[in-house]
Amino acid sequence: MDIAILGYGTVGRGVGDIVERKTPQIRVKRILELPDRLTDPRMTSNFDDIAGDPSIDLVVECMGGIEPAHTFICRALAAGKHVVTSNKAVVAAHFDEFVQLAAEHDVSLYIEASVGGGIPWIASIAKARRTDTISSFMGIMNGTTNYIIDSMCKLGVDFGEALHEAQEMGYAERDPSADIDGIDVANKTIITASVSFDCACTRSLPVTGIRNITKADMDFFAEQGRVVKLIGRGVQEDGSYAVAVEPVALDAHTLEANVPSNFNLVTLVGDTVGELKFYGPGAGMLPTGNAIVQDILDCAEGQQRAYDFSKGCAYDPALLTNDYVLRASEAPGQGTPCGAGRWLLSGLTAVEARALYEGVLEKDPSAFIAALA
């Protein structure tokens, strides 16, 4: 099968490397790159060379960002080419549009690499969905923030130092906002919810990151036998669902609490299979490249991916309700004190907790909140 790769950065090169060494049945025919980076005879900066080439069956998008990735994915699908992408931002933003276009042109959209790096997560959900209703999912979906939290725990350093170290190690971007503010996890949560619950998940979900977490916060929860992790999760019940991204203080003996370094751990609960957990490298050239190549091979073997988001699903915040611990310089006007400058807030939905936290942040920009679960 002849394929084209859009973008030849870390992920694109990983795909090229694995295909060349491991899968003789796949050939990289064209590579889309910027005009000043055409270092290989297969490279072009003109997308028409790919969209207009009928011998290319599949397009791998590893450019990242929304545009021009969105336009190229739409054009590839409309040209009757299967699309494989690792780009969670563009899938979260345009999943419904891609799914409809793919159905109209009788091709498939493969998104394994968009969530959980090398973990076979999207394929496992699709497989479970053949027999099971998925009642909930949750997990550590961002390696950068897990690395930061793990360093804070193990080395006893504060957030700034752990972030700096993650940047030095290449685990965090120069601008870390997408990771530490939960945006990356929100995109992955939207994609996971859509695939798990068979509906185009809302983009208006409560999202709280770990920018404000301190060593004192970690110590406070450690005394209660808990470890804080940044968690994306979703639940579904009777045709309604809820999703959220927020720091969650978990029992120290859970598997999640013990996930080291920049690894991911994601969980689904199905009605016959029960609780399944999947752990692996959440990012990296070869793991993400591997997930893309697995999608390419699934396509080459004739395994289609058809999503149907037409049934609709109501967003019901009450489905995700927890107790929370808030640290703030002033009393929040509700809850009960549970330590110096900390309040226990009982039975809030994730939406209510986010609204309350946003109000608190206006007075205390360093405030921190975590769910207890």
Add this chain to the structure above:
Amino acid sequence: MDIAILGYGTVGRGVGDIVERKTPQIRVKRILELPDRLTDPRMTSNFDDIAGDPSIDLVVECMGGIEPAHTFICRALAAGKHVVTSNKAVVAAHFDEFVQLAAEHDVSLYIEASVGGGIPWIASIAKARRTDTISSFMGIMNGTTNYIIDSMCKLGVDFGEALHEAQEMGYAERDPSADIDGIDVANKTIITASVSFDCACTRSLPVTGIRNITKADMDFFAEQGRVVKLIGRGVQEDGSYAVAVEPVALDAHTLEANVPSNFNLVTLVGDTVGELKFYGPGAGMLPTGNAIVQDILDCAEGQQRAYDFSKGCAYDPALLTNDYVLRASEAPGQGTPCGAGRWLLSGLTAVEARALYEGVLEKDPSAFIAALA
């Protein structure tokens, strides 16, 4: 697709239940049962009614044990029917024969449910093998022994009491030998090694169970920040491999050390995908039934399973070398004392450790040994 089920015990009924509720495209046409248990018009006690029915495409074997399961699987394959089985004992004993028969008759053998219950383990190995060389695997593959060890840790009870509770809960058999002596894990290790390393794995592997573990052993390792688990594992290097089943004292912060109750956790390491871990219910009517139904659906979708064990692979014990801690009433004649009645034995292969342990058991039938990893 029309299928037949051999044996209608817990697992067989789980399959029937899931197929009826969830997969309208699959029909259970015949069920093989004992002559005095024919309570359903689809039931027969004559295997010829199944082997001779050309409308039956696939046979699900959930009888357990070696015979007559072995004979029926061979006859089904020879009759050109795909076979799905949850029977690890018969697969471990006759894997090579089944694979050759399936190839001769152009059908597939599906064995997902034979290892790890509802965990998509065999399919994930097969998927990883499309791109990766698997250098090692390891895991908690037996729910009964994990339940016993977890109870000993959490409730502070001794082995006998924990085993009794597991039997009361239905997690352990009246005769628990297959579980606590490591025989069940050995079968699963043989199957996993064969699939991971593409060779018919030896049945002569070192196997040590947890029959002799005491609360004092658990406490000894807990003081070192370790938890003992019964682990099956294998490594492969340059065309050679080694496998072993034995108690392993793991760092308390590993995911393995924190696996609760009767769950399983299995790990593979591939050269591009890195380390992947899979966690889920290791047994049970619906999880095991789910794994079988997933195999049936894979077959119905045309996903074949072709194994090739022809290349051969040398067994090299030196590939699995560890330090061990032995508890015995007499000094073993090697190693260094590391506590009352305990000796640290450095750099033994699993084969050497097993041989030494067998010698010690002749003098002290209650002796215990665990690898440090």
